[in-house]
Amino acid sequence: MPESPITPREKDFAAWYQDVVMQGDMAEPAEIVKGCMVIKANGYAVWEHIQRELDGRIKATGHSNIYLPVLIPQSFLQKEAEHVEGFSPELAVVTIAGGKELEEPYVIRPTSETIVGHFFKRWIQSYRDLPLLINQWANIIRWEMRTRMFLRTTEFLWQEGHTAHASHEEALEEVLRMLDVYADVCENILAVPVIKGLKTRAEKFAGAVATYAVEGMMQNGIALQCGTSHDLGQNFGRAFDVQFQSSEGKLDYVWQTSWGMTTRLIGALIMTHSDDKGLVLPPKVAPKKAVVVPIYRKDEERAQVLEAAAKMAEDLGAHVDTREGQSPGAKFFHWERRGVPVVFELGPRDVAAGKTVIKRRDTGTKEIIAQQEAREKFGATLEAMQAELLARARQRRKENTVLANSIEEVEEILKPVTAEKGGGKFVLAHIADNPSNDERVKSFKASIRVIPLEDNYDGPGKCILTGEPVARRAVIAKAY
């Protein structure tokens, strides 16, 4: 595994990101398949941590996991008008199978609302069958024009929740409940602060009545949608004729929701915390929380140090880097760029004195401590790091958030922003949820990211484009 230098963020943020992803052993471009990536050992292990946290919360809120086919009859996509319009440009379609042209082509799922609709019709007859709460862990294909590892790839992994309810109120409650789960995972596990909000009509999911999202800000000030929760109303219920009989004996279409989080989260945490030395992983998702690097010169030192290192590692649940022929310096660089939160140095002097050196990845702080207190220091360091990563990201977002009171002002701030050069901002402005307003913002390649659920600013105002009254400021930014 060649270890090359990492491009500094200052020089080229996009190149830096690629370097961190590859040097951190997170992923590499598949090359042989357009827009796809290979998720490597370190990256997949991070995903497994995210999965465990999310899955636990999904089950704790009453959902069950199922698995649906990856192929969907093409006609299914066409049953919901907006849905087909939104997704058809990015579909991969299977037309030949078993050496024969298929009578009806299959679409490789871009999302499963349609196939869920079909099965919900079979599974739901009565209000007693509701709410129906399911979730699926799966892969998805969307033929995107431009891809970036983790942030947007042709194939990605995700979880998609699908639920059916007897009333709109109940469905909306579900939508917001899962939005809270998403915000919780982002902030408390990934240490990525997010804004919960409503997407504009122009930005909502194709086929939804309303889309809610958690929106994050990366180090370069560019926005990244980290999760979405959709209120599907009765749109898919009608399209797939999913009716239930109420306790009063009346027939009605079910009220549905769907919500998803993807491997993009890995991109989010990389872009939020990593630095010019490489990956920085929040302790809660780090596959290896600590590595012990033994240092020795002579053979008898080697034996002593390795023994002490093994003991320490066992006690801490850490990994010992016993590779021969690698200098300690090379090992420090190796683990640093893989984002290991804590590295312990253990040399002959330490063994003799019963000490060790504890080094923290994010701050680079080194401290000589007694081996007996290693366990306690280790735990405290992980906790501090997790908390401070979130606090720093919050602080950065605060510094890069500004208010604007005219469209010219918004444009002036956001026009020069690019993913490569950075300088991105969250611009908060009063702007009405109206597709023509989205269009105007798009003219300088920005977008209305969310209308926050919680107003932390000055309340109602007049739309900067139409003058009509709006309840609060929305977040406008450039996004990935």
Next chain:
RNA sequence: CGGGGCGUAGCGCAGCCUGGUAGCGCACCUGCCUUGGGCGCAGGGGGUCGGGCGUUCAAAUCGCCCCGCCCCGACCA
């Protein structure tokens, strides 16, 4: 799909203009030496030069055709 760039060792590249033994750095293997932030020295292995056709005594190099990848624009979690 429009515009630009690139395909030579696992990776990053030089050589091409002006045709004549396929090179450099990193990585890899062996040995010695080193080890508290990318050690050093010596030796070694590894190539259908993206593919095809042509020109020529001779093609990585010149010509034609094809293929693939990357970047920039229009779509998106």
